[in-house]
Amino acid sequence: MKVFLKWHLLWGISPLKLKSVRVENYKCIDDSNEFTVEDVTCLVGKNESGKTALLQALYKLKPDILVDGKFDPLNEYPRRKYSAYKERCKTNPDNILTTCWQIETKDIDSLSDIIGCEFMENKIIKVTKGYDNEIYWDIDYIDERQIIEKYIHSAGLSEEERTCLNVSNTIEQLIKDLLANPSRSETQETLLINLQNNFSQEGFEETIISRLNDVIPKFLYFSSYQKLPGQISVDDLISRQNKKELRQNDKCFLALLDLAGTSLEELNGAGRFEELIAELESISNRLTQEIFTYWTQNKHLEVEFRLDIARNQDPAPFNKGNIFRTRIKNTRHGITVSFDERSAGFVWFFSFLVWFSQVRKNYGDNLIILLDEPGLNLHARAQADLLRYINEKLKPNHQIIYTTHSPFMIDPDNILGVRTVEDLLVNGKAEGTKVGDDVLTTDADTIFPLQAALGYDITQTLFVGKHTLLVEGPSDLLYLTWFSHTLHEMGRECLDPRWTIAPCGGIDKIGSFIALFGGNKIHVAALTDFGSGQKKKVRTLKESNLLKAGHVFSAEMYVDQDEADIEDLLGRSFYVSLVNECYNLDNSMKLPMEKPSAAPVRVLEEAERHFALLPHEEVPEFNHYIPSLFLINNTAKLVPIVPDFDRSLDRFEKLFRDLNGLLRIDEVI
Numbered sequence: 001m002k003v004f005l006k007w008h009l010l011w012g013i014s015p016l017k018l019k020s021v022r023v024e025n026y027k028c029i030d031d032s033n034e035f036t037v038e039d040v041t042c043l044v045g046k047n048e049s050g051k052t053a054l055l056q057a058l059y060k061l062k063p064d065i066l067v068d069g070k071f072d073p074l075n076e077y078p079r080r081k082y083s084a085y086k087e088r089c090k091t092n093p094d095n096i097l098t099t100c101w102q103i104e105t106k107d108i109d110s111l112s113d114i115i116g117c118e119f120m121e122n123k124i125i126k127v128t129k130g131y132d133n134e135i136y137w138d139i140d141y142i143d144e145r146q147i148i149e150k151y152i153h154s155a156g157l158s159e160e161e162r163t164c165l166n167v168s169n170t171i172e173q174l175i176k177d178l179l180a181n182p183s184r185s186e187t188q189e190t191l192l193i194n195l196q197n198n199f200s201q202e203g204f205e206e207t208i209i210s211r212l213n214d215v216i217p218k219f220l221y222f223s224s225y226q227k228l229p230g231q232i233s234v235d236d237l238i239s240r241q242n243k244k245e246l247r248q249n250d251k252c253f254l255a256l257l258d259l260a261g262t263s264l265e266e267l268n269g270a271g272r273f274e275e276l277i278a279e280l281e282s283i284s285n286r287l288t289q290e291i292f293t294y295w296t297q298n299k300h301l302e303v304e305f306r307l308d309i310a311r312n313q314d315p316a317p318f319n320k321g322n323i324f325r326t327r328i329k330n331t332r333h334g335i336t337v338s339f340d341e342r343s344a345g346f347v348w349f350f351s352f353l354v355w356f357s358q359v360r361k362n363y364g365d366n367l368i369i370l371l372d373e374p375g376l377n378l379h380a381r382a383q384a385d386l387l388r389y390i391n392e393k394l395k396p397n398h399q400i401i402y403t404t405h406s407p408f409m410i411d412p413d414n415i416l417g418v419r420t421v422e423d424l425l426v427n428g429k430a431e432g433t434k435v436g437d438d439v440l441t442t443d444a445d446t447i448f449p450l451q452a453a454l455g456y457d458i459t460q461t462l463f464v465g466k467h468t469l470l471v472e473g474p475s476d477l478l479y480l481t482w483f484s485h486t487l488h489e490m491g492r493e494c495l496d497p498r499w500t501i502a503p504c505g506g507i508d509k510i511g512s513f514i515a516l517f518g519g520n521k522i523h524v525a526a527l528t529d530f531g532s533g534q535k536k537k538v539r540t541l542k543e544s545n546l547l548k549a550g551h552v553f554s555a556e557m558y559v560d561q562d563e564a565d566i567e568d569l570l571g572r573s574f575y576v577s578l579v580n581e582c583y584n585l586d587n588s589m590k591l592p593m594e595k596p597s598a599a600p601v602r603v604l605e606e607a608e609r610h611f612a613l614l615p616h617e618e619v620p621e622f623n624h625y626i627p628s629l630f631l632i633n634n635t636a637k638l639v640p641i642v643p644d645f646d647r648s649l650d651r652f653e654k655l656f657r658d659l660n661g662l663l664r665i666d667e668v669i
Contacts, residue, residue, distance in 0.1 A: 014104050014106075014107055014215065015215050015216070015217050015365075015366045016101040016102065016103055016125065016212065016215055016216050016217070017101060017102045017104075017399065018037045018099060018100075018101055018217075018368060018399055019036060019037060019100045019101060019102050019124065020034050020035060020036045020037060020099070020100040021034070021035060021037055021054075021058055021097075021098070021099055021100075022034040022035070022097075022098040022099075023053070023054055023057045023058070023096065023097060023098075023433075024094065024095055024096055024097075024098075025077060025078060025081070025085075025094045025095070025096055025131075026053060026056075026057045026071075026076055026077075026078075026096050026097075027050070027053040027056075027057075027076055027078065028048075028050045028053055028078070028423060028432055028433050029050055029053055029054070029057070029078075029432050029433040030078060030081075030431065030432035030433075031432065031434075032050075032054060032432075032433055032434060032435045033434055033435055034098070034100075035419050035435040035436070036419075037399065037401065038399075038414070038416065038417040039395055039399055039400070039417070040390060040391065040395055040399070040400045040401075040402075040411070040414055040417050041399075041400070041401045041402075041417050041418075041419060042402060042403075042404060042409070042410055042411070042414070042417055042418045042419065043055075043401065043402070043403045043404070043419050043421050043435070044403075044404055044405065044410060044418055044419070044420055044421065045403075045405060045420060045421030045422060046405060046422075046423075047405060048423065049421045049422055049423045049433060050421055050423055050432070050433030051372075051373075051403035051421045052223075052372050052373075052403065053433065054403075054421065054433070054435065055221060055370045055372055055401065055403060056221070057096060057097055058097065058099075058219060058370065058401070059219045059221040059370055060096075060097070060129070061097055061099060061127070061129055061135070061219060062216055062217070062218050062219055063218065063219055063221065064218045064219065064220050064221075064359045064362075064363065064367070065251070068221075069133070070133050071096055071129070071130070071131050071133055073085065073086075073093075073131045077094075077131070078432070093130050093131040093132040094130055094131055095128055095129075095130040096129060096130050096131060097128060097129045097130075098126065098127075098128045099126070099127050099128070100124050100125070100126050100127075101124070101125045101126075101127060101216065102123050102124055102125075103123050103125060103212070104123075105123065107215075108123065125137065125138070125139050125212065126138035126139075127216065135213075137209050137212070139205075139208065139209075139212075144169070144170055144171060144205075145169055147171065148165075148168060148169070148170075148171065148174055151174075151191060151194065151195065152165060152191070155187055155188075155190060155191040155194070156187060157187055157188065157191065158187075161185055161187060161188055165177055165178070171195065171199050171207075172199075174195065175192065175195050175196065175199070178191065178192040178195070179192070215366065217366045217367050217368045217398075217399070218359075218363050218366065218367055218368070219367070219368050219369075219370055220355070220356065220359050220367050220368070220369050220370065221370040221372070222352055222355055222356070222369070222370070222371055222372070222374075223248070223371075223372035223373065224348060224372070224373060224376055224377065225248040225249065226248040226249055226251065226252045226351060226355060227249055227252060227347050227348055227351040228249065228252045228253060228256065228326055228339060228347070228350065228351040228354060229249045229250070229252075229253055229326070229339070229340065230325065230326055230327070230338035230339035230340030230341065231318060231323055231324065231325045231326070231338065231340075232250075232253055232323070232324045232325075233310070233317040233318050233320075233321060233322075233323055234264060234267055234268050234321055234322040234323070234324060235268070235317070235320065235321035235322070236317035236321075237250060237253070237264060238264050238265070238268070241254075241264065251355075252351050252354055252355050253324075255354050255355050255357075255358035255359075256280070256283070256354050256358070258358050258361070259283050259354065259357055259358050259361065260276065260279040260280050260283055261279065262276055262279070267307070267322070267324065268321070268322055276307075277305055277307070280305045281304075281305060283354075283357075284302075284303040284304075284305065287303075287350060287353045287354065287357065288301070288302065288303055288350065290353060291346070291349050291350060291353065294385045294386070294388055294389040294392075294393075295346065295349060295382070295385055296381060296382070296385055297345065297346070297379060297381065297382050297385075298330075298346070300330055300331045300332040300333075301328055301329070301330060301331070301346055302328070302329040302331060303326065303327075303328060303329075303339070303350060304326070304327045304328075304329050304336060305324070305325070305326055305327075306324070306325045306326075306327065307322055307323070307324050307325075308322070308323050308325060309322065309323070310322070310323050325338070326338075326339040327339060328346065328347070344377035345377050345378040345379065345382050347377075348374070348376075348377055348378070349386070352371075352374070356369070365397040365398065367398050368398060368399045368400075368401070369394060369398050369399070369400045369401070369402075370400075370401050370402070371400065371401070371402035371403070372402070372403050373402075373403055373404060373405075374386060374402050374404070374409070375404060375406055375408065375409040376406075380408040383406060383408040383409050384408060386409070387409065387411050390402075391411070403421075415629075415632065416632065416633065419435050419436060420435070420436035421433060421434075421435055421436075422434050422436070466498065466500075466522055466523060467496075467498050467499050467500060467522070467523045467525075467663060468499070468500045468502055468522050468523065468524050468525075469495075469499045469500065469501050469502065469524075469525050469526070469527060469659065470502055470503075470504045470510055470524060470525070470526040470527070471501060471502070471503050471504070471526075471527050471528075471566075472503065472504070472505070472506050472507065472527075472528060472529060473503045473505070473506075473625070474503050474625060474628075475566070475624055475625045475627075475628035475629075476501075476503065476527065476566050477501045477502075477503055478628040478629060478631070478632055479566055479567075479569075479570070479628055479631070480495060480501055480527075480566075480652075481501065481632075482628075482631055482632055482635075483648070483649070483652040483656075484652075484656060486635075486649070487649060487652065487653055487656070490649075492649070492653055493653050493656055493657050493660065494653075494656055495656045495659060495660070496656075496659070496660045496663055498663060499659065499663075507526075507528045507529075507534060507537050507538065507541060508537070510526055510541060510547075523662075523663075524547055524551065525547065525551040525552070525553065525659060525662055526541070526547060526551065526552050526553065527553045527554070527555070527566070527655075528541075528552070528553070528554050528555070529554070529555055529564070529565040529566065530554040530555050530556040530563055530564055530565075531563050531565070531602060531605075532563060538552065538554050550662070551662060553655065553658065553659070555568055555569060556568075558651045558652075558654055558655050559651065561601050561602075562601065563601045563602050564601075564602060565602050565603075565604045567602070567603050567604045567607075567624070568602060568603055568604075569648065569651045569652060569655070570603075570648050571643075571644040571647055571648050571651070572595060572603045572606075572644075573593060573642070573643040573644045574642045574643065574644050574645065574648050575603045575604075575607070575627070576591045576592075576593060576603065576607075577593075577638070577641065577642045577643065578627045578630065578631055578638065578642065579591055579607050579627050581630070581634070581637075581638060581641075582626060582627045582630040583619065583620070583622075583626075585619070589614055589618075589619060591606070591607060591610050593643075604624055607622060607624070608622055608624075
């Protein structure tokens with residue numbers, strides 16, 4: 001810790017930022033594929049999909065508990081391949097973890113100033129670790145000889161003084177050559193001092209790595225198994241600690257003692273019991289107060305600590321020595337219960353804060369937080385509280401990666417931070433755990449939490465949205481959001497942020513929506529598709545009194561055709577390119593760029609018919625939601641190649657201009 005603080009202060013190097021991860025040959029994971037990491041990354045997937053294994057592998061790169069950092073091939077290598085691996089592991093241990101980190105430009109400049117010249121060709125550093133438990137660095141250095149030349153040149157050495165140094169091709173060799181010359185000149189001595197001050201004895205590369213190693217954050221891994229235990233036999237815990245048999249929840253209890261500045265041995269002594277309890281209660285009050293800033297479920301809970309003499313009739317190991325008990329008191333009802341028995345969500349929250357506070361006390365803010373199913377025991381509203389805590393308290397100082405299969409733990413404002421995790425079976429062959437980054441999963445069970453999160457968030461927003469734009473489904477929401485953002489970035493008219501976009505499930509549901517929320521006096525407009533089976537419904541809606549005159553928009557109003565969906569606003573060539581890229585279709589299976597004479601008017605219907613003719617064993621079933629989310633995730637890749645992009649922007653801009661005009665009319669009224 002002292003070394004890190006010293007280097008951090010002397011060179012001003014910021015912690016490196018994790019940009020991508022790839023896990024191979026670990027438990028159920030053959031190859032996860034490389035996936036990118038955001039400030040807050042959510043790994044969503046079904047049970048047994050491999051989410052926990054991903055976090056556990058990443059944790060071992062640089063864990064907060066040093067002894068947890070070793071990979072064990074016997075227990076962690078995929079079993080079905082272990083026999084073959086055992087034959088080659090001594091000479092060729094497989095790689096497990098590949099991580100890419102970004103160093104800030106200012107930090108490269110800072111190190112370059114120390115070294116004497118630029119030393120890196122790009123800002124991405126690759127760090128790997130395998131079953132040999134060695135860490136390997138891959139940095140695009142410039143030629144070390146260039147650095148030597150700059151040092152020699154800046155030292156102002158004469159030709160004679162340079163002669164004996166010209167054969168040195170490494171910093172390490174240059175230092176050795178200077179040290180081997182007992183009659184070195186004053187200029188050579190100055191050069192030697194500068195080199196020794198800026199480089200370790202091992203040389204250039206090791207110096208850089210040693211500086212960067214200490215600004216790679218440590219990983220804090222926390223799961224439900226690490227919750228603070230309700231009771232602890234102090235003698236039994238000391239025995240297990242000596243035998244190195246600590247359980248996860250034991251470590252959380254030891255973290256609590258560390259926060260209080262005490263130890264198990266002191267806890268077993270009666271000398272400072274009152275002082276100890278006072279210290280623990282002070283910590284408890286501080287953490288509980290922090291929880292209640294984000295815990296809206298029950299404000300009447302307190303955490304109490306007791307140290308009792310064991311009773312003979314209690315089960316072992318609680319029948320001898322001192323027993324430390326943690327209890328939750330409900331101040332509303334005036335009763336206490338064991339920490340193990342009630343309010344599982346509060347217990348998780350309190351336990352995490354104990355663990356996190358202790359780790360931060362030891363290592364500062366240079367941490368990446370890995371949370372395994374953090375909302376597992378939380379009510380839906382409490383999960384929203386936890387997301388708020390993550391965004392407001394953790395995100396400003398740390399990167400966070402967490403796993404979930406709950407729609408309420410997916411932040412609708414951070415959909416681009418979601419990664420899907422699947423245990424794939426392709427053509428009857430097990431492919432292992434795969435993480436979706438650029439390409440969205442096609443598994444309905446995996447994607448369900450994403451869809452539910454979007455729908456739930458929008459439903460909640462409806463209660464407070466003064467201006468609500470009803471659309472038929474989530475794909476409409478994503479297209480409108482993407483084009484509005486793109487137009488805004490270009491300085492053109494986008495959708496006014498006062499509009500709340502809400503999928504309602506189709507034109508038939510608009511009446512139900514008005515009946516349900518009309519009492520909230522919200523301003524509602526609707527955007528619908530206009531197909532052969534919907535024309536009468538759209539006309540009826542426009543003529544009804546459900547919505548104000550001019551508040552029903554249908555897609556065909558913005559394209560030159562009689563029938564249209566929102567996909568037609570993109571334009572056929574844009575949408576065809578999007579679908580072909582999204583499903584990665586072979587040339588023989590792609591939608592043709594030139595529209596066939598017998599194709600339907602609406603491009604969505606054309607795509608549906610086209611996919612119905614493709615071999616189902618090779619191509620997944622078409623889902624019109626998937627291309628919209630693929631567009632969100634692949635903006636940089638798609639925009640340069642899609643045709644007719646300008647006309648697509650024009651159509652959406654006209655729609656947004658008409659919708660924004662309704663706000664001005666509403667303000668006048």
